Amino acid sequence: MNNMKLRGIIWIGIVTVVMLSCANSAKKQNAQISGLVKDGGGTVLYLEKLTQNQAVPVDTTEVMEDGTFAFDHIVNNITFYRIKMNDQNFITLIVGPKDKVEIEGTAADFGKKYEVKGSEESLVLKKFNDGLLKNFSKRDSLNQVFQANPTDQQLVQLLRSEFAVLEEELKDFVRRSIDENPGSLASLAIIEQLNPDEDIESFQKLDKGLQANYGNTMYYSQFHASFEKMSALSPGKEVPEITLPNPEGEMVSLSSLRGKIVLVDFWASWCKPCRAENPNVVSAYNKYHDKGFEVFSVSLDKDRASWLRAIEADNLTWTHVSDLKFWNSAVVRLYNISGIPFAVLIDKEGKIMAKNLRGPALHKKLDEIFN
Numbered sequence: 260m261n262n263m264k265l266r267g268i269i270w271i272g273i274v275t276v277v278m279l280s281c282a283n284s285a286k287k288q289n290a291q292i293s294g295l296v297k298d299g300g301g302t303v304l305y306l307e308k309l310t311q312n313q314a315v316p317v318d319t320t321e322v323m324e325d326g327t328f329a330f331d332h333i334v335n336n337i338t339f340y341r342i343k344m345n346d347q348n349f350i351t352l353i354v355g356p357k358d359k360v361e362i363e364g365t366a367a368d369f370g371k372k373y374e375v376k377g378s379e380e381s382l383v384l385k386k387f388n389d390g391l392l393k394n395f396s397k398r399d400s401l402n403q404v405f406q407a408n409p410t411d412q413q414l415v416q417l418l419r420s421e422f423a424v425l426e427e428e429l430k431d432f433v434r435r436s437i438d439e440n441p442g443s444l445a446s447l448a449i450i451e452q453l454n455p456d457e458d459i460e461s462f463q464k465l466d467k468g469l470q471a472n473y474g475n476t477m478y479y480s481q482f483h484a485s486f487e488k489m490s491a492l493s494p495g496k497e498v499p500e501i502t503l504p505n506p507e508g509e510m511v512s513l514s515s516l517r518g519k520i521v522l523v524d525f526w527a528s529w530c531k532p533c534r535a536e537n538p539n540v541v542s543a544y545n546k547y548h549d550k551g552f553e554v555f556s557v558s559l560d561k562d563r564a565s566w567l568r569a570i571e572a573d574n575l576t577w578t579h580v581s582d583l584k585f586w587n588s589a590v591v592r593l594y595n596i597s598g599i600p601f602a603v604l605i606d607k608e609g610k611i612m613a614k615n616l617r618g619p620a621l622h623k624k625l626d627e628i629f630n
Contacts, residue, residue, distance in 0.1 A: 291358060293327070293362070298365060300323060337444065446468070455490075504581070505579055519552065520553070527559040528568065530600065540575075541575065543621050559599060600617070604624065
């Protein structure tokens with residue numbers, strides 16, 4: 260909080276109630292972000308600017324006895340903001356330089372039940388949030404039933420089915436919302452509910468829409484950079500080349516397996532989920548290898564001996580490469596890897612067919628290809 264704001268709060272505390280009301284009304288006429296919090300007199304509100312990695316405090320104000328409030332902060336560029344009472348009770352807004360946003364809500368349920376006007380982007384964002392909250396509320400109700408009956412297997416199966424339905428309903432809601440608002444910054448907040456591997460078209464629509472409306476903002480540049488990384492591995496794209504040493508120290512390229520259906524498998528000896536998935540890959544390899552299926556394993560190990568022991572212990576009889584640079588391996592950035600196991604299935608021409616097929620899903624896809 261700056262000194263000017265601090266002096267303002269001290270001054271408000273010593274003037275009369277009549278002066279408080281007049282001063283607040285005058286301030287409210289000029290404020291870009293103001294509103295009414297019913298039963299909120301005396302509550303402190305915090306205004307934060309939301310960046311990609313953090314919430315930055317920019318202003319603080321106190322709700323007047325009549326429930327009105329206003330921030331001094333001037334908006335110079337369209338920005339995501341958060342007005343919060345605390346970390347569990349807040350409202351997210353998108354405010355531009357010409358917007359004059361007014362909020363109305365209650366202190367008890369400030370972040371869930373509120374009205375907003377004066378900002379089209381904030382209205383779209385509220386519509387998104389209302390839809391998400393409705394879906395999450397239904398999930399929470401199902402979860403409460405599960406918590407009360409964890410050993411009822413028949414009920415658990417039913418709940419899982421209902422959870423799956425709600426997940427699909429949420430995805431459909433997000434897809435429709437982006438179709439309706441492809442150039443809205445608010446869509447940035449909701450698209451995180453989608454998997455780019457399954458919904459690359461929605462990401463494409465948003466990328467084009469944001470470029471048209473907000474191409475000169477950091478929000479677009481950040482999203483576009485992320486979109487380019489994820490779309491580089493979308494189905495139909497040519498897989499990035501990998502050339503690394505095998506256990507004998509010979510340089511081996513992924514492209515040397517052209518003409519085969521190849522699973523590019525990123526793993527490491529220290530990765531327990533990777534080791535747990537290895538028997539499934541071995542089973543698929545044994546079943547489909549004679550039909551033209553290959554595995555190209557890229558390890559993120561840093562200890563050569565551990566890498567070789569894992570290959571032998573897990574009976575991994577296909578092509579292996581590694582630069583033994585752990586997460587500093589060039590393939591991590593090249594393939595935008597955030598966790599392992601991670602796998603990419605490519606066709607005979609080196610084009611991506613699918614990503615992260617594990618367990619039965621890998622066998623199902625290979626069965627479709629070869630049978």
